[in-house]
Structure formats: structure tokens, C-alpha cells
Amino acid sequence: MHKPSSTRDYLVALLIATALTAFFSLYLFIRRGYLFDGPPTADALYVPNKAIVGAGTVLLAFTFLIGPIVRYFDRFDQWLSYRKEIGIVGGLLVVSHAIISYFLLPLKFPSSRFTFESVPFVAGLIGVALLIFLFIISFKKVIEVMDGSRWWFLQRWGLRLVILFTLIHVFAMKWSGWMKWLAQGGGKPTAELANPQMAGLGILVMLFVTWVVIVRLYESVFIFRNVGLTIKEIAMDERLKARGRCFFIGSFWILVILYALVITRWLF
Numbered sequence: 181m182h183k184p185s186s187t188r189d190y191l192v193a194l195l196i197a198t199a200l201t202a203f204f205s206l207y208l209f210i211r212r213g214y215l216f217d218g219p220p221t222a223d224a225l226y227v228p229n230k231a232i233v234g235a236g237t238v239l240l241a242f243t244f245l246i247g248p249i250v251r252y253f254d255r256f257d258q259w260l261s262y263r264k265e266i267g268i269v270g271g272l273l274v275v276s277h278a279i280i281s282y283f284l285l286p287l288k289f290p291s292s293r294f295t296f297e298s299v300p301f302v303a304g305l306i307g308v309a310l311l312i313f314l315f316i317i318s319f320k321k322v323i324e325v326m327d328g329s330r331w332w333f334l335q336r337w338g339l340r341l342v343i344l345f346t347l348i349h350v351f352a353m354k355w356s357g358w359m360k361w362l363a364q365g366g367g368k369p370t371a372e373l374a375n376p377q378m379a380g381l382g383i384l385v386m387l388f389v390t391w392v393v394i395v396r397l398y399e400s401v402f403i404f405r406n407v408g409l410t411i412k413e414i415a416m417d418e419r420l421k422a423r424g425r426c427f428f429i430g431s432f433w434i435l436v437i438l439y440a441l442v443i444t445r446w447l448f
């Protein structure tokens with residue numbers, strides 16, 4: 181249930197966001213060879229935009245993962261108190277990404293590319309509209325005037341849809357490029373890309389998002405046996421909890437192996 185947000189929770193969320201953005205910026209700096217001052221073919225915010233949206237997307241996916249973590253592992257109960265703040269900070273990063281992508285990358289993404297026939301654009305736009313809606317209804321005043329279970333239902337399905345539209349947005353845009361990189365490698369270094377043998381940040385971020393979606397789907401289908409269309413909360417007994425934990429840990433190790441395979445694909 182909701183709680184009065186404290187400054188401390190926002191500080192923790194901001195700290196995590198800053199650490200992630202800094203880490204992704206460093207990775208991209210090594211991969212690309214520059215951050216802001218790339219070759220004349222790349223906009224100044226081309227690479228920072230990737231770090232910002234990487235961090236925002238990971239935070240949104242993490243918001244979606246906190247529920248299962250808290251339900252399966254007793255010692256992480258306190259994480260629940262940061263969920264809202266992490267979600268809001270992640271959402272703000274993603275909205276900044278949409279603004280940067282639309283207005284500030286004329287060389288790489290001229291606005292003529294953003295049309296309503298473009299599946300990635302429409303999916304991204306719906307995702308951003310949903311995030312803004314969730315942000316508005318997360319204000320304490322709005323929560324107070326809304327029926328609690330209805331508010332919870334909107335938050336739950338809102339975030340699920342944001343993640344769904346994120347998958348459509350990114351997979352429609354990047355899938356063929358990822359498959360080409362996995363099959364043939366990134367080719368020779370160029371002025372825009374110093375180390376094409378390093379995996380793109382997008383593929384690494386989306387592996388995490390996809391794992392989170394699988395953990396949540398497993399929980400809905402095999403643990404709750406309920407997709408959450410009703411507002412009823414489902415009690416979880418010890419047996420179900422152990423099953424959820426087992427799937428969580430097993431699939432996590434598969435994720436780690438996949439990361440190792442992708443990262444080392446062309447590295448050596």
C-alpha cells in the first residue's frame with residue numbers, strides 16, 4: 181500500500197540512478213570512444229541519451245521486480261519502501277530520453293523519422309503517456325481521493341503496459357541489428373564506434389528487462405494462477421514461496437550465463 185514519501189527514499193533512488201547512469205556512460209565511452217564530442221555525424225547527446233534511457237529502463241524493470249523479490253526473500257522487505265521513488269526517478273529518465281530523442285538528435289534521428297506509421301515511435305509514445313499518467317496518480321492528494329484498490333489496479337496494470345510497450349518499442353527497432361551483431365560481429369572500428377566487438381548497451385539492458393518479464397509471468401501463471409485482473413490479493417503459502425524462489429534463482433543463473441555469452445561473443 182502507499183506511504184508518505186520521504187526525502188530519504190528519493191535520495192536513495194537518485195543515488196541508484198546516478199550510479200547506473202555513470203556506469204553506463206563509462207561503458208559507452210569505452211565502446212564508442214567519446215561521450216559528448218563524437219564525430220560530426222553524431223549529435224552531442226547521442227551517447228548520453230543511450231546511458232540515460234538504459235538507466236531509466238533498468239530502474240523501471242527493477243520497480244517491476246521488487247514485488248517478487250520481497251515476496252520470495254524475507255530479508256528484502258525494506259526494499260518495498262523505495263519502489264515508488266525508484267519508479268518515479270526511472271520514469272523521469274525515460275521521459276527525458278523521449279524529449280532528447282525527439283528534439284535534440286537531428287543528425288541521427290530527424291523528426292521526419294517519427295511518424296504514426298512507425299511501430300517503435302507509437303509504442304514509445306504510448307509508454308511515455310502511460311508513465312506521465314502513473315506519475316500524476318502517484319501524488320498523495322490523488323491517492324487520497326481515489327479508491328485504494330482501484331488506484332492499486334491502475335498502478336499495477338499501468339506499469340505492466342509500460343513494460344510491454346517498452347519491449348515493442350525496442351525489439352521492433354533493434355532486433356535485426358542485434359541478430360546481425362550476434363551472427364557477424366560489429367565489423368571494423370569507425371569514428372562513431374571505437375570498439376564494435378563490445379556488445380551494445382541496449383542488448384544488455386533488454387536481457388535484464390526480458391528476464392524480469394519472465395519472472396513476473398511465471399509468478400502470475402504458476403504461482404498466483406491469476407493475471408491480476410481482479411483486485412483480490414493472493415496469499416502465498418510457504419510451498420508457493422519456495423517454488424517462486426527456486427524459479428527466480430534458477431532463471432537468474434541462466435541470465436548470468438546469457439550475459440557471459442553475449443559479452444564475450446566477439447571480445448576475444
Ligand code: HEM
Pocket residue numbers: 226229230233234237274277278279281282289294301303304305306307308311342345346349350354380381382383385
Ligand atoms: C516508455 C517509453 C520508452 C522507453 C522505456 C524507451 C526505451 C528505449 C531503450 C531501452 C532504447 C535503447 C535501445 C538500444 O540502444 O538498443 C531506446 C531507443 C530509442 N528510443 Fe526510446 N523509449 C521510450 C520512448 C521513446 C519515445 C517516445 C521516443 C521518441 C520520441 C523514443 C525514441 C527512441 C530512439 C530514437 C531510440 C534509438 C536511440 C539510439 O539508438 O541511439 N523512445 N528507447
